Amino acid sequence: MQANKHLDNRLGLRGWIRAGRYRFERYLYILHRISGLSLLAYLLMHIYVTGARIYGADAWNTTMGSVTGPVFTMLEFLVMAAFVFHGLNGIRLVLIELGIGIGRPMRQEYPYVNSNDKQRTMMWILMVLVVIILVISALDFFVL
Amino acid sequence: MDTKKGTNHHTKTITFRVQRFDPNRDAEPRLQEYTFPVSQGMTVLDCLIYIKEKLDGSLSFRASCRMGICGSCAMFVNGFPILTCHTQTFELNADVIEIRSLPNYPIxxxxxxxxxMLFEKHKSIKPYIIRTDIKEIESPTREYHQSPQELEDYLQFSYCLKCGICLSACPTVATDRAFIGPQALGQAFRYNNDTRDGGTAERLDAIDHPHGVWRCHMAGACADACPKGVDPAMAAQLLKRQAAAAVFGRGKKAKPAGVAPEPKNVSRRPNIPDAPPRTVE
Structure with a gap:
């Protein structure tokens, strides 16, 4: 076979980032990965910044002073959003991967009902929870 | 949509942008346009056959049964993998229809x-009944016993056509070439869940590795795209459960079902003639 990258036709990274006409869970899959990676990045920065503590109270206060302001509040809210989404969607994924909430094999008749359809109620409940918690935390971050 | 006089026959002019690629001439795939009136009732495959017969005989595509049972005509139509024989052109609600070959597979x-790639992965999970009673398999005395409920436990996975749609829908296959893929996982579960089979341990070995079942993160795309309701996503999740249970020495299934017992207190109806003599020994 020819060594031709177009012949290969594998989607690669484009394949997981673009959900296109697939359903909502496919978008949650992307969000779950992106929020997970962001939380990991945040954790590393968080350890580095709070590491200022070992240089004494002054160093701590200076560092804390440098990460305040509206930009950092916004970034912190994004961390909160990633945390809430990743946690609640993670509960759904753990349950599904344990085989809970996706039903059991059965004879398929039109219209087909697959595991993705069966977990949909759980998904919507959790996503509504995500929105409610984020609205409350947005009030806490920006208004109160 | 214009209606011809005196008939109940709708036609609509649709432009098809069809992927063309000749590995000997082209460096990369290009899209060629064909525009013609499509009648109501034509599937996307019918339109491709129309193009090949009337407009451009050089177009190559694969199709066979035209009734959604052979799995040859899977293509990527308007950004979604489908069986073209299984999809009405009007159902797509589009004036321009883009048809490409299935992504994630070489053209x-x-x-x-x-x-x-699909067939190699399918083979790797030993998609057949594995038993130790060789003698009974070589020269069977009776059928193996299986209740209707036990049949239903794996029946839906046995409808797999090997059309390859699930692997082109799967975001993990897109990024990990070695991932075993939804089709093979579905079939591994189909045989593991068959009461006549005794090869669960061998099959779990074949799927429980870094590029195996644990790479599935339940995007649900394979289940949504599958044209036969096979639901490989469910099979993958239930396989994870089996693989985890096996680590803890739990969830071992009973010994493979034996041959069905000979029925008692029954006699042959007198009006049924004898079978014709065997023609091969």
């Missing part, structure tokens, strides 16, 4: 993907 020519 042989035009719309023909090379499904070798």
């Amino acid at each position: 042989i020519k035009d719309l023909i993907p090379d499904l070798t």
Whole structure:
């Protein structure tokens, strides 16, 4: 076979980032990965910044002073959003991967009902929870 | 949509942008346009056949049964993998329809993907009944016993056509070439869940590795795209459960079902003639 990258036709990274006409869970899959990676990045920065503590109270206060302001509040809210989404969607994924909430094999008749359809109620409940918690935390971050 | 006088026959002019690729001439795939009136009732495959017969005989695509049972005509239509024989053109609600070969598979020519990867992965999970009673298999005395409920436990997975749609829908296959893929996982579960089979341990070995079942993160795309309701996503999740249970020495299934007992207190109806003599020994 020819060594031709177009012949290969594998989607690669484009394949997981673009959900296109697939359903909502496919978008949650992307969000779950992106929020997970962001939380990991945040954790590393968080350890580095709070590491200022070992240089004494002054160093701590200076560092804390440098990460305040509206930009950092916004970034912190994004961390909160990633945390809430990743946690609640993670509960759904753990349950599904344990085989809970996706039903059991059965004879398929039109219209087909697959595991993705069966977990949909759980998904919507959790996503509504995500929105409610984020609205409350947005009030806490920006208004109160 | 215009209606011809005196008939109940709708036609609509649709432009098809069809992927063309000749590995000997082209460096990369290109899209060629064909515009013609499509009648109500034509499937996307019918339109491709129309193009090949009337407009451009050089177009290559793969199709066979035209009734959704052979799995040859899977293509990527308007950004979604489908069986073209299974999809009404009007159902797509589009004036422009883009048809490409299935992504994640190498292109042989035009719309023909090379499904070798799919078949290799399918083979790797030993998709057949594994038993130790060789003598009974070589010269069977009676059928193996299986209740209707036990049949239903794996029946839906046995409808797999090997069309390859799930592997082109799967975001993990897109990024990990070695991932075993939804089709093979579905079939591994189908045989593991068959009461006549005794090969669960061998099959779990084949799927429980870094590129195996644990790479599935439940995007649900394979289940949504599958044209036969096979639901490989469910099979993958239930396999994870089996694989985890096996680590803890739990969830071992009973010994493979034996031959069905000979029925008692029954006699042959007198009006049924004898079977004709065997023609081969």
